[in-house]
């Protein structure tokens with residue numbers, strides 16, 4: 001377990017098999033009036049603790065839209081979406097912000113801040129948690145960077161890291177505060193196949209150790225084997241829910 005000793009913050013673990021995400025009849029549209037275009041139709045999906053679900057589908061099918069809804073980055077319009085037993089349809093901003101603390105985000109364009117070192121980038125995510133002191137945040141950030149193989153790069157700025165190393169900092173940042181759910185949008189798209197494999201293996205290992213759920217969007221067929229289930233979006237409909 002890549003945790004530093006003496007860490008005060010540890011949200012109670014979700015028991016394995018407990019639902020982290022429950023979606024029923026979710027619909028979503030962009031635009032108003034005549035320009036309104038429905039993007040998601042009657043989405044039903046449950047993701048349990050410890051499960052890795054891969055979401056595939058053609059460009060424009062609604063994958064990122066679904067991920068941002070689950071990630072509390074966009075308001076639910078219609079249907080039911082529960083994250084950690086909290087209904088998001090009708091939820092206020094404070095609830096959304098609160099839930100985001102339990103979610104780790106890994107996006108393709110890793111969104112590292114260029115003026116912060118690797119350690120500061122990871123530490124920043126921990127500073128959202130008022131119960132973690134700056135000293136603890138520093139120790140946790142260093143421990144997480146070591147866990148992803150970047151023990152030598154605490155003080156390196158993103159411009160001096162390779163693509164795979166930057167993606168690992170993003171993973172360390174997403175996992176540092178032990179989220180219950182990880183949302184990853186094409187985390188390997190910018191990586192060669194060997195580095196891409198290393199990155200997903202690492203996500204899988206850390207997620208299993210922490211017992212969190214992962215929803216991962218990918219076009220990369222070489223990493224499908226890490227999934228417990230593959231779901232497929234086609235024109236806004238979830239057309240397949242394949243248990244491996």
Ligand SMILES: Nc1ncnc2c1ncn2[C@@H]1O[C@H](COP(=O)(O)OP(=O)(O)OP(=O)(O)O)[C@@H](O)[C@H]1O
Nearest residue numbers: 030031039057058059060061062063064065066233
């Ligand atoms: N903020 C927005 N306003 C209006 N339309 C949007 C917005 N975001 C996405 N869309 C539209 O919604 C549809 C689904 O977009 P989304 O980004 O979810 O697709 P995707 O499956 O993630 O595609 P890709 O594989 O290319 O990333 C697209 O037609 C897109 O143009």
Ligand SMILES: [Mg+2]
Nearest residue numbers: 063064065185
């Ligand atoms: Mg997308």
